[in-house]
Amino acid sequence: MKKLFSAISVAALLATTSAATAAQCTNDTWNKVMTRGKMVVGVKADYKPWGFRNESGEIVGMEIDMAKAAADAMGVDLELVPVQSSNRMQFLEQGKIDMMIATMSDRDDRRKIVGIVQPNYYTSGTNVMAPKALGLTKWEDLRGKPVCGKQGAFYNKIVAERYGAEIIAFTGNAEAKQALRDKKCIAWVYDDSSIGSDLASGNWDEFEMPLVSEDDNPWGLAVPLEEKNCIFGNFMSGLSYNMLADGSLVELEKKWGIKPTQFLADKLENFADWLEK
Amino acid sequence: MIRRIPGLDTKAATDLAVLHPFDPNGSTAPDGLLVSRWMAKLPLWTPLALAALIFAWPMAALAQNFTYGDAFDTLLRWMPFLIKSGFLFNVLISFFAMLIGTLLGTALGLGQISLNPVVRWFAWAVTQTFRNSPWLVLLFIVLLAFPFEIVIGTVIIPVPDWMKAVVGLSLPVMANISEIVRGAVISVPTAQWEASESLAFSRTQTLWRIILPQCFKRMIPPWMNWYAILTMATPLCSLLGVEELLTLTRQAMEGADNHPELLVPFYSFALLIFFLYCYPIARLTIRLERRFMVKL
Numbered sequence: 094m095k096k097l098f099s100a101i102s103v104a105a106l107l108a109t110t111s112a113a114t115a116a117q118c119t120n121d122t123w124n125k126v127m128t129r130g131k132m133v134v135g136v137k138a139d140y141k142p143w144g145f146r147n148e149s150g151e152i153v154g155m156e157i158d159m160a161k162a163a164a165d166a167m168g169v170d171l172e173l174v175p176v177q178s179s180n181r182m183q184f185l186e187q188g189k190i191d192m193m194i195a196t197m198s199d200r201d202d203r204r205k206i207v208g209i210v211q212p213n214y215y216t217s218g219t220n221v222m223a224p225k226a227l228g229l230t231k232w233e234d235l236r237g238k239p240v241c242g243k244q245g246a247f248y249n250k251i252v253a254e255r256y257g258a259e260i261i262a263f264t265g266n267a268e269a270k271q272a273l274r275d276k277k278c279i280a281w282v283y284d285d286s287s288i289g290s291d292l293a294s295g296n297w298d299e300f301e302m303p304l305v306s307e308d309d310n311p312w313g314l315a316v317p318l319e320e321k322n323c324i325f326g327n328f329m330s331g332l333s334y335n336m337l338a339d340g341s342l343v344e345l346e347k348k349w350g351i352k353p354t355q356f357l358a359d360k361l362e363n364f365a366d367w368l369e370k
Numbered sequence: 371m372i373r374r375i376p377g378l379d380t381k382a383a384t385d386l387a388v389l390h391p392f393d394p395n396g397s398t399a400p401d402g403l404l405v406s407r408w409m410a411k412l413p414l415w416t417p418l419a420l421a422a423l424i425f426a427w428p429m430a431a432l433a434q435n436f437t438y439g440d441a442f443d444t445l446l447r448w449m450p451f452l453i454k455s456g457f458l459f460n461v462l463i464s465f466f467a468m469l470i471g472t473l474l475g476t477a478l479g480l481g482q483i484s485l486n487p488v489v490r491w492f493a494w495a496v497t498q499t500f501r502n503s504p505w506l507v508l509l510f511i512v513l514l515a516f517p518f519e520i521v522i523g524t525v526i527i528p529v530p531d532w533m534k535a536v537v538g539l540s541l542p543v544m545a546n547i548s549e550i551v552r553g554a555v556i557s558v559p560t561a562q563w564e565a566s567e568s569l570a571f572s573r574t575q576t577l578w579r580i581i582l583p584q585c586f587k588r589m590i591p592p593w594m595n596w597y598a599i600l601t602m603a604t605p606l607c608s609l610l611g612v613e614e615l616l617t618l619t620r621q622a623m624e625g626a627d628n629h630p631e632l633l634v635p636f637y638s639f640a641l642l643i644f645f646l647y648c649y650p651i652a653r654l655t656i657r658l659e660r661r662f663m664v665k666l
Binding site (some may be wrong): 139140141146147148187266271 | 448454455518591613621622624627628631632
């Protein structure tokens with residue numbers, strides 16, 4: 094009886110110690126990925142050139158290349174799950190995806206839900222595309238006017254609240270741009286880098302990007318919140334740092350035809366190896 | 371000579387107007403096969419006319435470098451992917467939703483004519499609930515309430531989104547099939563029940579051997595009508611991010627740089643492909659309905 098009692102107390106003691114460790118780092122997702130030999134990454138399939146489909150239907154893009162780099166370093170297979178701005182954080186919370194690289198702006202409220210990993214890997218600002226004929230010069234010009242946008246973009250709300258624009262949100266960018274042409278709205282609010290490449294394509298000669306980009310907001314990739322400071326989060330932090338420091342992100346930017354951003358050039362400079370300076 | 375009815379198609383003979391009483395089951399009843407009947411009435415060349423209309427769409431004057439012709443080239447290049455990974459999924463979803471809906475609906479419909487009042491009431495309540503709920507709401511509930519994978523011991527069974535969509539869409543189908551089954555059984559004259567009882571058939575035997583074989587033929591046209599309606603409802607899933615034709619159409623347009631010129635060709639293609647699939651079903655439905663009609 095005494096033996097049994099001591100056995101139970103030892104078991105209880107073990108249970109409490111393991112529970113205490115578990116509260117800090119269970120590494121559930123990391124372990125799951127390693128056991129299955131497959132990492133499920135949430136990416137965009139409707140955000141060219143960061144994540145989009147090619148004509149044979151495969152999802153490709155700059156962020157997909159980053160996901161591949163992560164999977165290769167971990168030695169696991171990669172499965173891509175297309176996510177939307179409206180469901181990406183829920184997918185990560187539910188565990189449907191193990192990680193997310195989905196053009197997500199690093200915002201304070203989002204950090205409370207998912208584990209956004211530092212350093213940020215990219216940035217973009219908000220701007221509008223508007224007909225040259227309108228001659229917009231400042232954001233205040235948008236007050237009380239209809240402005241087209243895409244559903245799920247965080248800056249829709251900001252532009253509406255700060256400058257009193259009336260946002261008309263569409264499910265797709267093609268619809269939003271058609272509405273701009275049909276004069277249903279005076280401008281189309283979106284990422285400055287995307288607008289820049291549209292204007293450069295020569296299809297939008299009567300349009301311009303007249304305002305000063307606002308809310309330059311770094312993007313963050315995310316792991317589950319409880320693993321941000323555990324193996325997974327630390328690993329992704331390291332990967333993100335390395336890709337910024339060795340210039341591979343700059344190369345990817347070039348590969349996907351994105352206008353070079355000051356952000357990546359600055360990071361390359363800041364993170365440069367002091368021995369090679 | 372056509373008989374004229376005063377007050378209806380000629381001038382009323384009296385100012386004391388007479389209305390036909392509303393009879394929900396008689397000649398004034400709503401047509402259960404409305405969708406199929408409307409579609410089957412369209413002449414055979416409708417799909418061709420539709421395609422011609424899309425191609426003859428005025429060449430967008432606003433286009434600069436990217437012309438309407440380029441948009442069609444883009445569509446042609448995306449077509450195999452849109453059909454293979456998109457539309458086939460719609461068909462797959464409709465197929466499984468119909469299968470589940472039919473099996474459950476038949477059981478529910480037979481429950482509605484059960485002699486046991488509890489079973490009858492329960493079947494009626496379930497039928498009415500799902501028959502009168504918005505499809506999109508049912509889809510949302512199923513998609514958000516179901517887990518994305520089921521873990522039994524060490525076995526992990528993934529539940530992809532399209533499978534949840536199948537379950538979500540099968541619920542309203544189930545309720546409507548339940549009504550079809552109930553209606554078909556009731557449509558058989560009660561004298562047959564009495565006659566078979568006098569021949570010492572049990573209730574189960576009467577149902578399976580005498581009543582249901584006659585119902586089967588009557589149920590086929592409305593059943594096919596519901597299949598067409600269900601197929602046309604599958605793009606609802608795109609609102610929930612299920613990878614089907616409409617979702618992939620949007621992604622394809624994104625992949626092709628979101629030129630607004632793409633909108634008409636791509637969405638028209640979606641319309642055309644759904645029409646090409648549902649039109650033969652509608653014509654067959656109406657043909658079968660005519661063939662199985664009770665001839666007096």
